[in-house]
Amino acid sequence: MALSSITWATMLFALVALPGVASIVLLRSLRTEERKLELIKRQDAIDSYSPEALFDLREWIQEHPDDPYESDARQRYNECVRTLRTVDETYYNWSVQQIEDLELIEE
Amino acid sequence: MLEDRYNSPLNNGFVGINMSNSDARTAREEWGSRFGFLMAMLGAMVGAGNIWRMPFTTGQNGGGAFLIAYTILLYAIAVPGLMAETAIGRYTNKGVIGAFNEIAGGDRSKGLGLVVLIVNVALMSYYAPIIGWALYYAANSFLMTFTAPGFQPQAFWDGFISNSALVIGMHTVTMAAIAGTLILGIRRGIERVVKWMIPLLVLALIAVGIRGITLSGGMEGLAFVFTPDWTFLTRGSTWVAALSQALFSTGLGWGIALTYGSYLSRYDDVPLGGGMFTAIGNTSIGLLAVFATFPIVFAFGIEPTAGSNLLFIAVAEVFSELPGGAAWAIVFFSSFFFATFTSGIGISEVGVTTVSEETRLSRGGSVLAVCGAIWLFGIPSAYSSSILGQMDYIVGSFGLPIATLSIIMLVAWKLGPERLRVIDLNRNAGFYVGKWWNPVVKYLIPVLMTFIIGYGVVTSIGTENQRLTVVGIALTMLVITLSTVLMDLIDNSPGRTRGSTSQSGD
Numbered sequence: 005m006a007l008s009s010i011t012w013a014t015m016l017f018a019l020v021a022l023p024g025v026a027s028i029v030l031l032r033s034l035r036t037e038e039r040k041l042e043l044i045k046r047q048d049a050i051d052s053y054s055p056e057a058l059f060d061l062r063e064w065i066q067e068h069p070d071d072p073y074e075s076d077a078r079q080r081y082n083e084c085v086r087t088l089r090t091v092d093e094t095y096y097n098w099s100v101q102q103i104e105d106l107e108l109i110e111e
Numbered sequence: 112m113l114e115d116r117y118n119s120p121l122n123n124g125f126v127g128i129n130m131s132n133s134d135a136r137t138a139r140e141e142w143g144s145r146f147g148f149l150m151a152m153l154g155a156m157v158g159a160g161n162i163w164r165m166p167f168t169t170g171q172n173g174g175g176a177f178l179i180a181y182t183i184l185l186y187a188i189a190v191p192g193l194m195a196e197t198a199i200g201r202y203t204n205k206g207v208i209g210a211f212n213e214i215a216g217g218d219r220s221k222g223l224g225l226v227v228l229i230v231n232v233a234l235m236s237y238y239a240p241i242i243g244w245a246l247y248y249a250a251n252s253f254l255m256t257f258t259a260p261g262f263q264p265q266a267f268w269d270g271f272i273s274n275s276a277l278v279i280g281m282h283t284v285t286m287a288a289i290a291g292t293l294i295l296g297i298r299r300g301i302e303r304v305v306k307w308m309i310p311l312l313v314l315a316l317i318a319v320g321i322r323g324i325t326l327s328g329g330m331e332g333l334a335f336v337f338t339p340d341w342t343f344l345t346r347g348s349t350w351v352a353a354l355s356q357a358l359f360s361t362g363l364g365w366g367i368a369l370t371y372g373s374y375l376s377r378y379d380d381v382p383l384g385g386g387m388f389t390a391i392g393n394t395s396i397g398l399l400a401v402f403a404t405f406p407i408v409f410a411f412g413i414e415p416t417a418g419s420n421l422l423f424i425a426v427a428e429v430f431s432e433l434p435g436g437a438a439w440a441i442v443f444f445s446s447f448f449f450a451t452f453t454s455g456i457g458i459s460e461v462g463v464t465t466v467s468e469e470t471r472l473s474r475g476g477s478v479l480a481v482c483g484a485i486w487l488f489g490i491p492s493a494y495s496s497s498i499l500g501q502m503d504y505i506v507g508s509f510g511l512p513i514a515t516l517s518i519i520m521l522v523a524w525k526l527g528p529e530r531l532r533v534i535d536l537n538r539n540a541g542f543y544v545g546k547w548w549n550p551v552v553k554y555l556i557p558v559l560m561t562f563i564i565g566y567g568v569v570t571s572i573g574t575e576n577q578r579l580t581v582v583g584i585a586l587t588m589l590v591i592t593l594s595t596v597l598m599d600l601i602d603n604s605p606g607r608t609r610g611s612t613s614q615s616g617d
Contacts, residue, residue: 007334014175015337021182023395029388030149033380036541037145040378050378050539057537064533077534 043095049087054096058084058106065109082108139204140297141376147302149384149392152197152371154305155457156362156393157312157450159241162422165360165397166405170335172352173343180344180353181394188354188559189361189390191551192515193368194536194544195522197385200372202535206464207231207366207518208598210373214526217602222595223517224465227366229590230510231461232481234365236488237502238458239289242451243281243493246288247271248423249448252440257430264427275494282493283486289455290482293463294475297374301456308449315446316399322439323406332405351566354559359507360397361390364515364560366461373464383541396450403443422447459485501579508567509583513591516560519552528552 007015043050053061061081068074085106088098142148169177203210211224256262271277292300323329343349362368372385404426407413411432413425426443430436459481467477492499522531528549536544571580 007330008338011175011334011338014178014339015333018175018178018182018337018398022391022398026388026392026395029383029391033149033384033388033541034145036380036383040539044378052377052539053537054540054543056543056545057533057540060533060537064529071530073530073534080534080538 040095043091043093047091047093049091050095051084051088051091051098052080053084055098055102062109078109078111139374141374142379143298143302144306145379145384147298147306148371148375148379149388150305150309151301151453151457152368152385152389153392153396154309154312154449154453155367155371155460156360156389156454157309157396158238158454159245159447159451160360161393161397162400162404162447162450165356165394166336166401167421168352168356169401170405172349173340173346174335175337175339176341176343177349177353178337179339180350181356184350184353184357185361185390185394187551188556189357189363190386191548192358192363192519192556193361193389194382194386194548195528195531195552196364196368196518197372197375197389198381198531198536199518199522199526200369201375201379201381201385202531204373206370206373206468207461208465209468210369211517211521212598212602214521218525219595219599220520220525221602222591222598223521225594225598226591227514227517228462228465229594230506230514231366231458232485232488233502233506233510235455235458235462235485237492237499237506238451239285239455239485239489240278240282240493240499242289242448242455243278243285244271244423245444245448245451246285247277247281248427249441249444252437252444255437255440257427257440258437259431262431264424267427268424272496279490279493282489285452285455286482286486286489288452289459290478292456293459293482294478296474301460304456305453308453312446312449312453313396313399315442315449316396316403319439319443319446320399320402320406322433323403323410326406326410326433328410328412329406332407332409333402335409336401336405351563355563358515358560358563359511361393362457363390364518365458365511366514366518367457369518370461370464371457378539380539380541381536382544403446504576504579505583505586508571508580509564509587512560512564512567513587516557516564519556519560523553523557 040050058081061077065074065077065081071077085108088094088103088106094103142151169181199210199214203213205213207227208224211221211227215221215223251257256267257264292304294300295303324333358364368385368389372381375381375385404421407426407429408421411425411429413421413429427440430440430443433439462481462485463474463477466472466481467474470477472480492502522528529546532544532546532548536548568580568584571577
């Protein structure tokens with residue numbers, strides 16, 4: 005039995021949208037992990053937030069100074085800033101200017 | 112190599128017990144490799160339902176049209192939901208009861224953690240006998256039973272299922288095997304098993320699929336599943352079926368992602384692996400199951416709506432007529448066993464992690480206590496497939512949706528999605544999760560879950576399931592009430608003080 009073109013198209017869509025994407029995600033996940041390991045091995049630490057994520061974190065801390073999770077958030081933020089200032093190579097795409105502009109959040 | 116990460120002299124970067132001061136994490140085991148975690152998540156979520164339910168549901172609801180509706184809902188609901196569940200586990204570094212206690216604090220909603228645990232034990236109590244069926248069929252495939260002259264699949268099935276001692280025996284062997292795996296821990300037990308079982312499952316499904324579509328008439332099975340009937344996209348029932356499949360086949364809110372996530376290290380990513388890969392990888396195996404079963408079903412003129420009978424009776428019949436049938440039977444039934452067994456490991460680990468954290472029992476003692484309880488509660492379902500069916504209806508219609516709702520509400524209304532997103536979800540993430548995630552977790556998923564529960568209740572009125580629906584509602588209310596009261600009593604016992612999370616941060 006020959007399949008119609010729409011059946012082939014649907015099948016192709018399903019294969020690309022599901023196993024195709026899953027395979028890419030799996031490979032990407034394994035590769036990024038290898039890169040993290042390589043950086044940690046070389047410089048003992050990696051930046052834990054991307055520029056957008058760290059900006060969000062800073063904004064949230066400033067907007068919620070009395071939040072019970074503020075202390076944890078601030079510690080994580082400061083730790084990332086300190087790491088960015090010490091490492092030679094960043095894990096996320098940070099520019100030199102972006103790192104220079106970062107400030108620690110004091111209590 | 113990822114496997115070497117714990118053997119390297121820089122071990123302390125990844126091991127929780129040596130965290131920096133911003134991570135006051137519990138000293139506990141962590142995944143040995145990224146691949147191990149991903150395979151464990153996949154193995155836990157891929158179960159019997161993916162293999163016999165997904166192909167049938169797709170074909171019954173407009174084929175390609177259903178797949179489109181399903182894929183949209185998978186990306187919109189299941190992926191963000193699994194991100195939330197895995198992140199809450201990684202953030203709290205605790206099992207279900209510990210996570211609820213930490214976030215809900217003095218609030219009574221912390222009792223819902225116990226509800227999730229009870230639902231998991233109830234689910235596993237009737238799922239373990241099904242794993243036992245799969246084990247029995249896999250063992251018989253090695254004995255070449257299905258290609259023996261005069262093999263009668265219906266008589267074979269009837270002979271097996273009516274032999275209570277044999278079914279209970281297989282249930283016992285299953286739980287012993289699961290306990291044996293769990294007792295070795297996360298890395299030496301679960302991770303070691305799933306790292307070869309899941310790739311083998313995928314390879315087996317691909318092999319059977321290729322064999323199926325090369326059979327005469329096999330392509331008709333693909334035409335049944337993939338030919339889109341666009342009118343189905345305008346039917347509410349198609350979207351409800353797609354929503355149910357997207358929510359339940361991915362294991363969202365069962366506590367497994369939370370538990371497995373609690374063994375992640377600070378450097379691990381959540382959105383890419385815990386969210387996207389788990390949801391999409393799980394569905395991909397469902398899709399492979401379509402290729403593995405439906406060409407065979409159509410090539411041999413089997414009724415495609417046969418459900419569990421599709422595997423144990425209809426498909427068992429075809430191997431004697433298939434060239435090299437004995438080998439194909441081994442591949443097919445072994446893969447089905449792998450799919451169910453790895454789910455059993457994931458479901459049982461929810462209880463083991465929680466009991467070992469909340470009691471003074473060692474991991475070994477917790478494994479024996481949890482697996483022993485599951486074995487005991489599973490005997491009625493092993494003894495009678497009618498009891499198993501009733502358990503499946505009640506747990507599937509009420510228990511699992513309530514568990515899912517509980518975990519999502521914990522993130523959505525107690526911790527708050529914005530807090531979780533900025534503090535933990537985007538930390539070491541494989542991709543940045545934007546603010547769009549907050550309303551999905553806070554409003555969309557709870558509303559849809561509530562709708563699904565309500566829809567199930569309304570459509571059961573006047574049907575043969577009406578009595579079970581009433582029993583299910585009553586049991587759910589009872590479990591929620593008792594869990595809340597019990598956890599409140601424990602929390603107010605001397606020596607226990609907890610804080611509570613305000614919602615101001617969200």
